[in-house]
Amino acid sequence: MTTTNRALAEPSAVPSPTEHPPPTAAYRIGRVRTVARVLAVAACVPYTGLKFAWMAGSRVGIPDGSPLLDGGVVLAVGNAATVLMVGCVVVLALLLTRPWGLRVPAWLLVVPMWVASGLLLPIMTAYPLQMAVRLLGGSGGGSGDGGGDPFLEPWVFGVVYGGFIVQGIALGTLFALYAEERWGHLWQGRLRELPATPASAALRVTAVAAALVALAPGVAHLLWAAGSTAGLVEGRVAERTSDFHVLEAVNALFVAAAVAGVLLLAFRRGGRLPLWVPLVLVWAGSAQVACWGGWLSLAALVGAGDVADRPTTAMVLIYAGQMLVGTLIALPVAHLLAERAAAASTPSGTRSGTRSDTRA
Secondary structure, eight states, rough: OOOOHHHHGGGGGGGTTTOOOOOOOOEEEEEEEEHHHHHHHHHEEEEEEEEHHHHTOOTTTTTTGGGGGGGGHHHHHHHHHHHHHHHHHHHHHTTTTTTGGGGHHHHHOOOOHHHHHHHHHHHHHHHHHHHHHHHHHHHOOOTTTSSSOOOOOHHHHHHHHHHHHHHHHHHHHHHHHHHHHHHGGGOOSBBBOOOOOHHHHHHHHHHHHHHHHHHHHHHHHHHHHHTTOOOHHHHHHTOOOOHHHHHHHHHHHHHHHHHHHHHHHHOSSSSSSTHHHHHHHHHHHHHHHIHHHHHHHHHHHHHSGGGGSSHHHHHHHHHHHHHHHHHHHHHHHHHHHHHHHHHHHSSSOOOSOOSSOOOO
């Protein structure tokens, strides 16, 4: 039999396109995710570049007399640590836009995103407000504390904080799209439809405890925003500007948001409210309160300089209280969502039409 006849007699040797299913479509993330990922990574460049320059001995952006010039080992370690934190932003941007990101355990994604939210949200909210107040005649400062001795050149704050704001918007967009795809069923419906569970009583107790503990940092930030100097270190009192008052008002607002969110979830008030609203309040509020309080506590522990610039005992206690409040609020709500996820995965609660891993 000739080669031509053999081919005609054995059609399976050359399968037609209809005999086998087409290969799986290539993984696509869509234009919005692509742009957000590029922005998140690109926004890390200015800050990382400055940090590497400072670690190499450069004084770019650091004026004469700045305490950064005498930072020593503590400053070098701090610069290296913050570079690693920026590297985590790049990893998160990739995780949220790659196929393997859908297989990452929930806690391994949620915890870093929660920490990133807590550190970026106060900058994303306070810095634009500070700029607006300055335009209206407020007194801004050229130091990290809002005034006093030179700390960094003013343009450094614009570059660095501008990059942080872009990072926050880009990462927030990526995480919102990712979370909707992977866990969107957990916050569907209204608050009144949230079923009672064995953990409901514990949530109510924890919510009340968190609200009581939150009184101390909430009232303190509110008083400082209004002009009180009670509990403030001498150096901070002398350096207060409009930037300081705006930041303290934002701090008080996040405490209120966290408490309001957890109380809504615990006592089911405002039943017609979409469930995602208190969850967003808890996420943003607890992250900012806990992580910003932790960041300030760490700065107080390793900080150097004049005694007049070191946090007072009252300030340290306020920061510690913030960490406790944020943790008290975040953990039971995380448990609530884990319960809902477990219920949805049971045979009676399995969702129909499970989404595929291919993103539009």
